[in-house]
Amino acid sequence: MGKRELVVSARGGPCRLTRPWKQALDARGAAINIRRCDVATYSPSAQSSSIAFPVSAWHMMAYDSSQTPPSRLDEATLDAVRTALRDYLANVSSSISLQAALLHMSSEAREKGILPEHLLILLKDIWGALPEVRAMSDSSEQIRMLQRVVTMCIKEYYSG
Numbered sequence: 001m002g003k004r005e006l007v008v009s010a011r012g013g014p015c016r017l018t019r020p021w022k023q024a025l026d027a028r029g030a031a032i033n034i035r036r037c038d039v040a041t042y043s044p045s046a047q048s049s050s051i052a053f054p055v056s057a058w059h060m061m062a063y064d065s066s067q068t069p070p071s072r073l074d075e076a077t078l079d080a081v082r083t084a085l086r087d088y089l090a091n092v093s094s095s096i097s098l099q100a101a102l103l104h105m106s107s108e109a110r111e112k113g114i115l116p117e118h119l120l121i122l123l124k125d126i127w128g129a130l131p132e133v134r135a136m137s138d139s140s141e142q143i144r145m146l147q148r149v150v151t152m153c154i155k156e157y158y159s160g
Contacts, residue, residue: 011101023067051084060140064114073108073109073112073114077101077104077105080104080120081101081105083097084098085098085101085130085149089130089133090132095148096150102123102149102156104158105123106153109157110160115157116157120150120153122151123149123150
């Protein structure tokens, strides 16, 4: 059958797992298990002298923003951002209307509890759907302009 290995659980302690196969990520000997283990499977005698487990590691867990479903912004807000992006693409030197639309979108996102990373995904989706963007032949120019828009959006999100 499989080989018993010492791996680290998501809670920071070792746990023993029996696996009949190894994935490519596990090929380097003692791997780190990103799956949660039951605390009951923790065995202090299973610790290797070369592996140290700080007590604080039991309580450390990274915040997972993917678990927070994004709320939907008003369609009028999204339309205002689309229009402002089109105006910005037509005249890059004038970004006042875009800043106002991004400020409104960011304020609404904060009110609805939308995380900034979800807001940026939404903004990039709007950007990518614009026919003016898809018609651009210079991809480096498109990337440069998108970077400016994303920077403006981040500034507006955190300014409020």
